[in-house]
Amino acid sequence: MAGAAPGGGASRSEVYRGSGPRLLLPAWIFIGVFLLLPVILMAVYSFLTKEFRGGVIWEFTFAAYDQFFLNRGLFGDEPPTIEWTYLGIFWRSIWQAGLATFFCLLIGFPTAWYVATRPVSTRSVWLFLITIPYWVNLLIRTVSMKFLLRDTGPLNEFLMWTGVIAEPLSLINTNFAVQVGLFYSYLPFMVLPIYAAVERYDFALSEAAADLYCDSWTTLRLVILPAVKPGIVAGCILVFVPSLGAFLAPDLLGGAKTFMIGSLIEEQFKGAAGNWPFGAAAAMILLTVVMGVLLIHARAQMREDG
Amino acid sequence: MDQKNIAVDVDHVVKRYGSVTALHGVTLDIREGEFFTLLGPSGCGKTTLLRCIAGFEDVSEGMIRLHGDDITPLPAHKRPVNTVFQQYALFPHMTVLDNVAFGLARRGWSARDAEGRARQVLKLVQLTDFAKRKPGQLSGGQQQRVALARALAPEPQVLLLDEPLSALDLKLRQAVRVELKQIQRETGIAFVFVTHDQEEALTMSDRIAVMSNGHVQQIGTPREIYEAPVNRFVADFIGETNLLEVDVQTVLGGRATVALPGGTVIDVPAADGAATGPGHLSVRPERITPTDGPGSVTATVDSHVYLGTDIQLHAKLDDGTPLVVRMQSSGADIPAQGTRLALDVEAGAARLLAD
Ligand SMILES: Nc1ncnc2c1ncn2[C@@H]1O[C@H](COP(=O)(O)OP(=O)(O)OP(=O)(O)O)[C@@H](O)[C@H]1O
Ligand SMILES: [Mg+2]
Secondary structure (H helix, E strand, O other), rough: OOOOOOOOOOOOOOOOOOOOOOHHHHHHHHHHHHHHHHHHHHHOOOOOOOOOOOOEEEEEEOHHHHHHEEEOOOOOOOOOOEHHHHHHHHHHHHHHHHHHHHHHHHHHHHHHHHHHOOOOHHHHHHHHHHHHHHOHHHHHHHHHHHHHOOOOOOHHHHHHHHHOOOOOOOOOHHHHHHHHHHHHHHHHHHHHHHHHHHHHOOHHHHHHHHHHOOOHHHHHHHHHHHHHHHHHEEEEEHHHHHOOOOOOOHHHHHHHOOOHHHHHHEEEEEOOOHHHHHHHHHHHHHHHHHHHHHHHHHHHHHOOOO | OOOOHEEEEEEEEEEEEOEEEEEEEEEEEEEEOOEEEEEEEOOOOOOHHHHHHHHHOOOOEEEEEEOOOEEEOHHHOOOEEEEEEOOOOOOOOOOOOHHHHHHHHHHOOOOHHHHHHHHHHHHHOOOHHOOOOHHHOOOOHHHHHHHHHEEEEEEOOOOEEEEOOEEEEEEEEHHHHHHEEEEEEEOOEEEEEOOHHHHHHHHOOOOOEEEEEEEEEEEOHHHHHHHOOOOOHHHOOOOOOEEEEEEEEEEEOOOOEEEEEOOOOOEEEOOOOOEEEEEEEEOOHHHEOOOOOOOEEEEEEEEEEOOOOOEEEEEOOOOOOOOEEEEOOOOOOOOOOOOOEEEEOHHHEEEEOOO
């Protein structure tokens, strides 16, 4: 809380922020082995030659990236043009993930706000209720969503029973179904960081805004949103990034028209039809885009903080 | 009183929080251009009253008028009244300048005019050099002045201040007191100032409302409050006083004859509502002086406290009533413990209380 008098709130001292290098060692080792190493491995694989029954041959080539970006005709002998298939899938993935993030924000913000403004004693109950579905495996949840949405599923039957529709809506295998799946999968990742930000929010600021002639909407726009922005940004990243690489929801709820980059990558590593270097290359491209977005955000944040 | 000179008219305001009643029918007027202080112990309802005027709380009963217009139903953002919050509540993501210009922009000032006005107010509070900083990069005293500037900038009809100096250390507090009073005089805006510090109230205010338990006990100038408290609460709360149990013999036209413990009968000013029978006489410690004569009371010295220019004697009357006497330290010997002293009670400066 920046409104606090000096001495209160966060420590200004550098001394208490650093941790001894020895204490950090286990964390560094873990991150190195389980985070960095796989990424390096993937980067290496993306430059290797594919083997036909899956796996790789240790021969350096750009073939995987070539295949992703360039079209050299059926036999690979025509002058290269841009290959739109994978870029299209890529673009669709970004669009789907962005949309899912938008809906999660739309529902997640009021939800988080509601929970954070309950009396302290009931907040943990609300949080528990929100996280209950997530104790069940994602695959099972996605399959049940399919069950819910299919032509003879409860949703269609209910709508027909009420007479809103005469024919079952074909919801499954549509963008809509994929959206529902993504939204349902990642909503808590939006709610929790925003909840944490709202809980820290000093409501005296809202009173100050009202005192200075802001109605509720203006207060939300000019005071509350900037104050809880870190939570919103964290939530958006936590929803957008996994949505972008998701494959369960598009696989199970979508069809050929809703194919996403996550599914594309997944396919390359599944069974004999796979192409490991191509999958690795697609994953690297995805990673690059995500990192780029995060970097831009970090730069913007740093400029803002002075 | 002339109706036109009243800035805020609080009319029988009751505020309940569930079963707790924070304000029991408070009535008071705040005049234009006046430095008005709400003074009282913790929990007496000062903040609640201020929040009712600002519009952060709905009143349960009663009415609040601003220059004669009923503002009771108006939400906070429609009241031409600004607040300096106790914890300042500065917008942490905005610069000092943006904080100060905030209210102006909302009232439809153009960005350029708002900035000009904001800079002008920052100059008034001597923060010109800090315009581009964020509140988190300021000291407590600087933040306090930003809060003041932010509330002053839109030229409110009334400025509400909730213990704005409580987060400052003593030295700074004393300096800011003078500054604040000066700014109030320069702007001519009515200030409603909340404090539980009686010295602050006495030195700064044009008028003071002493509150306790959601009731207004007395409204008056600092001098009236200090010299002519109406009841035991006010006499006790403001400054130090001796409350002597006396037998009131006659009350007539603002004066009374009372018999002090020990029997001496003196003639003293009386508060409205004082009645014959047992009563309380308030006498300030500096109005009781050791004397060579017979004196009006006699007391036995228990202990003394050396205060520099003064010596404070703690003594007991013969019936056991504790008594505090303040005597000048220059020249005089300090009476030893156990000394019996004859004391004169300055009758003109004592006051018979209503209850
Ligand atoms: N939201 C609330 N719910 C219930 N009771 C409240 C609420 N706000 C205040 N009160 C009660 O109302 C009474 C007056 O509170 P208020 O904050 O006005 O006191 P104050 O005079 O400002 O005290 P202080 O000097 O400690 O700030 C207190 O007894 C308090 O407990
Ligand atoms: Mg208070």
